[in-house]
Amino acid sequence: AQSVTQPDIHITVSEGASLELRCNYSYGATPYLFWYVQSPGQGLQLLLKYFSGDTLVQGIKGFEAEFKRSQSSFNLRKPSVHWSDAAEYFCAVGVYDMRFGAGTRLTVKP
Amino acid sequence: GAVVSQHPSRVICKSGTSVKIECRSLDFQATTMFWYRQFPKQSLMLMATSNEGSKATYEQGVEKDKFLINHASLTLSTLTVTSAHPEDSSFYICSARAATFYYEQYFGPGTRLTVT
Numbered sequence: 188a189q190s191v192t193q194p195d196i197h198i199t200v201s202e203g204a205s206l207e208l209r210c211n212y213s214y215g216a217t218p219y220l221f222w223y224v225q226s227p228g229q230g231l232q233l234l235l236k237y238f239s240g241d242t243l244v245q246g247i248k249g250f251e252a253e254f255k256r257s258q259s260s261f262n263l264r265k266p267s268v269h270w271s272d273a274a275e276y277f278c279a280v281g282v283y284d285m286r287f288g289a290g291t292r293l294t295v296k297p
Numbered sequence: 298g299a300v301v302s303q304h305p306s307r308v309i310c311k312s313g314t315s316v317k318i319e320c321r322s323l324d325f326q327a328t329t330m331f332w333y334r335q336f337p338k339q340s341l342m343l344m345a346t347s348n349e350g351s352k353a354t355y356e357q358g359v360e361k362d363k364f365l366i367n368h369a370s371l372t373l374s375t376l377t378v379t380s381a382h383p384e385d386s387s388f389y390i391c392s393a394r395a396a397t398f399y400y401e402q403y404f405g406p407g408t409r410l411t412v413t
Contacts, residue, residue: 219400230303230390230406231341238400277340282400284331285392287340 189214191280193288200268201296208263208291210278220261221279222252225290231277237261248272270295300324301393303405310381310412318376318408320391326371327393331402332364335388347374381412 192211200206212218219238223231235246242254252263261278273295278288300323310316320330329348333341345361347353347368355361363385365377374393378385388409392402 223404228388228407228409231404233404236401284343284346285402286343289340292338 189218189280189286191278191286191288193276193278193291195291196289197292197294199294199296202270203267206263206265206268206272206293208276208278208293210261210263210288211259212261212278212280213259214280218261218280219282220252220254221285222246222250222261222263223277223279223287224248225275225277227274234263234276268293268295270297299395299398299403301327301391301403301405303389303391303408305408306406307409308411310410312382312412313380315377315379316381316410318378318389318391318410320374320376320393320405322372322393322395322403325393325395325397325403327374328371328396329394330368330374331392331394332366332374332376333390333392335390335407337388341390344376378410381410383412386410386412 190213221236222234234250235244237244237254244252250265275290275292277290279285302321304319332344335341344359345353345355347366349368349371353366368374390407392404394402
């Protein structure tokens with residue numbers, strides 16, 4: 188069965204510092220992978236997705252993610268975090284039905 | 298493009314009553330719609346999948362008689378929480394998938410249900 192693990196429940200970074208959020212997946216075939224961001228009380232916003240091709244995916248708001256099949260990972264990165272990036276981040280996998288990780292809450296220190 | 302709306306955004310109802318939440322795809326035809334539930338500070342849990350004109354498929358542990366899902370058209374799905382109880386209070390999010398982009402879901406903004 189497909190599943191997603193986000194090992195970090197909560198991460199705190201300073202504004203301007205780099206960020207990496209981890210995501211590991213379990214999927215029988217080539218995975219369709221997604222990263223979403225959710226602000227408090229809001230719905231989900233798609234940051235980026237991977238279906239095939241180039242393993243380094245560029246998304247919105249300066250985010251990128253790298254698909255590593257050998258490590259079953261799809262980590263999200265941003266070179267310089269802004270205070271507005273504070274939110275909950277979800278990694279998801281799936282094609283016909285989507286499974287979400289538990290989420291990582293990002294706090295940004297001034 | 299690919300906008301999904303939900304109505305209402307917030308609803309408060311009394312215990313024992315029923316409440317209906319609408320999910321609409323505004324600019325595309327959604328052959329499949331999904332309903333998720335999210336508890337505070339937790340992830341999204343898939344409740345059910347509905348295909349237009351068919352009965353919904355519920356995930357294990359979800360009471361289909363309590364959470365009635367109707368997907369009567371290609372742009373509208375409804376979730377009715379029947380005989381609501383305080384433990385049904387949650388954030389409900391729908392998503393929709395178009396026939397032409399079957400690998401991607403578009404999410405609505407969510408509905409906050411509070412049962413008093």
